[in-house]
Amino acid sequence: MTLFHPGHHARLVAGLRALADFLETRPELPAPLTVDATVFVSEDADEAMRAEVERVAAQIGSTVDNGCSAHGHYRTSVAFGPVQYRAVAVLASARARYDALLSYSGAVVSESDEGV
Incomplete structure (x- = not known):
């Protein structure tokens, strides 16, 4: 289920x-090329996240x-010109790959970083 916060x-x-x-x-200000409003579905079993x-x-x-889906993301969206509303579920396989990647954080240090 997507998180809902009262008043948000x-x-x-x-x-x-x-x-x-x-x-x-x-109108003299630069404007962003796009605006992306993304809702991330609350972490749950993959089936529940897909259903949401x-x-x-x-x-x-x-x-x-x-x-x-090959990257472990399940999403839907609607665009209003350059403005997009998107709902995304990050499935268990993608979360596991990300956690594995982060497990190496700090494990490899270059010689230039050793004295820091």
Whole structure:
């Protein structure tokens, strides 16, 4: 299940509107090329995480992007021009690979770092 925090939804929407108003009244400012609003599904069994992404996909009228499944990510999204809303589940296989990668952190030190 995706994490819900009371009041967060309304604060986020208000912040997005405020950003849009801010940029609209200052056309001389550089604007980001894209805006990505990503929701990460709470860690759970893979089946439950997939079900949550599928639930979100149904709510936003989208499909699940299977192109990322080889990397252990299950996601859906909807775009509003350069603005994207995305729900992502990081499945157990991807979390395990990431944990294994981090287990080497600090194990290899270059000669230039030895004196630090």
